[in-house]
Amino acid sequence: MAVNPFLEVVNLRCRFGGVDALRDVSFSLSKESITTVIGPNGAGKSTLLGCISGEFKPKKGKVFLENKEITGAKAWKVPALGIARTFQIPRVVSHLNTFDNVFLPIYAKSRGVGSKKMAAEKAAHMLELCGLIDQSDLEAKELSTAQTRRLELARAMGLNPRLLLLDEPLGGLSPTQVDETLELILKLRSLGITVVAVEHVVRAALEIADSAIFLSNGQLIGEGEPREVLAREDIVEMYLGGRFLRRGQF
Ligand SMILES: Nc1ncnc2c1ncn2[C@@H]1O[C@H](COP(=O)(O)OP(=O)(O)OP(=O)(O)O)[C@@H](O)[C@H]1O
Numbered sequence: 214m215a216v217n218p219f220l221e222v223v224n225l226r227c228r229f230g231g232v233d234a235l236r237d238v239s240f241s242l243s244k245e246s247i248t249t250v251i252g253p254n255g256a257g258k259s260t261l262l263g264c265i266s267g268e269f270k271p272k273k274g275k276v277f278l279e280n281k282e283i284t285g286a287k288a289w290k291v292p293a294l295g296i297a298r299t300f301q302i303p304r305v306v307s308h309l310n311t312f313d314n315v316f317l318p319i320y321a322k323s324r325g326v327g328s329k330k331m332a333a334e335k336a337a338h339m340l341e342l343c344g345l346i347d348q349s350d351l352e353a354k355e356l357s358t359a360q361t362r363r364l365e366l367a368r369a370m371g372l373n374p375r376l377l378l379l380d381e382p383l384g385g386l387s388p389t390q391v392d393e394t395l396e397l398i399l400k401l402r403s404l405g406i407t408v409v410a411v412e413h414v415v416r417a418a419l420e421i422a423d424s425a426i427f428l429s430n431g432q433l434i435g436e437g438e439p440r441e442v443l444a445r446e447d448i449v450e451m452y453l454g455g456r457f458l459r460r461g462q463f
Pocket residue numbers: 229230232233234252253254255256257258259260261301
């Protein structure tokens with residue numbers, strides 16, 4: 214458990230119909246850390262992000278951000294709490310250009326004298342940060358998978374998050390694009406942002422995460438230093454079917 218937890222999740226339970234998507238999940242993490250959430254398909258990883266970001270209402274348990282309880286906060290209130298997220302299937306507005314995709318949410322959040330210019334400057338800064346400034350005038354639907362994921366990141370960053378929840382930010386990316394995104398996530402952390410990323414790319418967990426949370430069937434099976442978590446025989450068997458164990462890679 215983190216000594217001064219930035220995010221604390223206590224006995225979180227989330228149920229969909231007859232399915233327990235999360236069963237008494239508890240963990241905490243430190244400010245400005247990168248945590249990777251890993252586990253087999255259907256383990257409850259996206260549900261965990263959804264319960265923190267207000268998309269789903271937990272049946273039981275509590276969530277604290279810097280000691281303030283935010284359990285069950287409405288999704289539309291969550292950005293004001295300093296939480297932004299991206300999705301497994303990016304949610305960008307396909308018929309708007311790249312710039313407006315970032316600018317409009319910032320402008321909507323900060324109405325007032327001079328806010329249009331400030332919002333435009335901030336949008337440009339976020340696009341620069343995410344390597345998309347040259348694509349500003351392209352419609353979102355014209356972007357590649359990697360660029361669309363970056364656009365979603367730029368949109369999330371425009372909301373000034375303290376906590377950034379990323380759902381499979383590396384999904385569908387080539388090895389080079391994976392490296393570029395890992396570099397970008399490290400840059401975001403250096404700006405003071407705490408990152409929680411659901412990942413299927415094990416290499417990412419080992420390369421950039423400070424801690425890993427392993428979920429299976431809605432339960433937290435392991436947490437801690439990524440290399441240690443991924444070296445546990447039960448986790449290797451559950452996640453990788455013994456593939457890496459047999460090759461002795463951990
Ligand atoms: N909105 C929903 N309505 C009903 N059941 C859901 C919903 N979202 C998730 N579930 C169920 O909850 C369980 C956990 O799903 P979740 O998407 O959180 O897993 P995951 O670990 O993110 O999986 P994946 O790696 O395949 O994306 C699954 O059994 C899933 O079918």
